[in-house]
Amino acid sequence: MSATDRHAAVTLKLATSLDGRIATASGESRWITGSEAREQGHRLRAEHDAVVVGIGTALADDPELTVRLDGYQGPQPARIVFDTHQRLGTDAKLVQTARQIPTILVTAEPLQERLTDAGVVSVQVGLDALGHVDIAQALAALTDLGHRLGRSLDRLYIEGGGQLAASLIAAGRVDRLEWFRAPVVLGGQGLPGIGDLAIKALASAPRFKLCSVAEVGVDLWERYVRI
Numbered sequence: 001m002s003a004t005d006r007h008a009a010v011t012l013k014l015a016t017s018l019d020g021r022i023a024t025a026s027g028e029s030r031w032i033t034g035s036e037a038r039e040q041g042h043r044l045r046a047e048h049d050a051v052v053v054g055i056g057t058a059l060a061d062d063p064e065l066t067v068r069l070d071g072y073q074g075p076q077p078a079r080i081v082f083d084t085h086q087r088l089g090t091d092a093k094l095v096q097t098a099r100q101i102p103t104i105l106v107t108a109e110p111l112q113e114r115l116t117d118a119g120v121v122s123v124q125v126g127l128d129a130l131g132h133v134d135i136a137q138a139l140a141a142l143t144d145l146g147h148r149l150g151r152s153l154d155r156l157y158i159e160g161g162g163q164l165a166a167s168l169i170a171a172g173r174v175d176r177l178e179w180f181r182a183p184v185v186l187g188g189q190g191l192p193g194i195g196d197l198a199i200k201a202l203a204s205a206p207r208f209k210l211c212s213v214a215e216v217g218v219d220l221w222e223r224y225v226r227i
Helices: 035-046 055-061 113-117 135-149 162-170
Strands: 009-016 021-023 050-054 078-082 103-107 121-124 155-160 176-181 208-216 219-226
Touching: 009 021, 009 035, 009 162, 035 155, 035 176, 035 208, 035 219, 050 055, 050 162, 055 078, 055 155, 103 135, 121 135, 155 162
Parallel strands: 009 155, 009 176, 050 078, 050 155, 078 103, 103 121
Antiparallel strands: 176 219, 208 219
């Protein structure tokens, strides 16, 4: 079986309010969940080959996407940004540290020289009908890139945002959900953890099986697998 025939294992992590919101209407999001849930999130990062975000999350939060645990000495996962039109700036932490920890852009255009010079690498894929990068092509291209880089990119950990989560779910590519729910309600104006799926009938809704529920500090941690 070739690299492009394999299906990378995709885990979607959500940290939301009880009603599935990741931020208030103004965009305030730090921190919805407590320190214990965030620590568990770092443990989950360490179990994967790469941490993945959309460009909206990368621009809003300027994250490092590294494993930060006391005493952790294992490898750092690669960082992947779905950035169709290469909006990520060279002052971003992900770009500034690209030569220490791989930073990979999934994009629809040839990689800009400013990013290449900083050590960023990319996979270029086509667009879907909505103008977003094609999910199936992206996952296959990432697996191939991992082989070229000499490191696995077969276990992907998705941390945001809502549109990327929706695209992966709609494509049937989310295998596991790691859902941390904080005991707070933000209401309909809050930003959803999962974007529009355009579902018109319940029968067509993606379904997941609950595997476990645990209390993590003040938050609830639910684990699901795709049916």
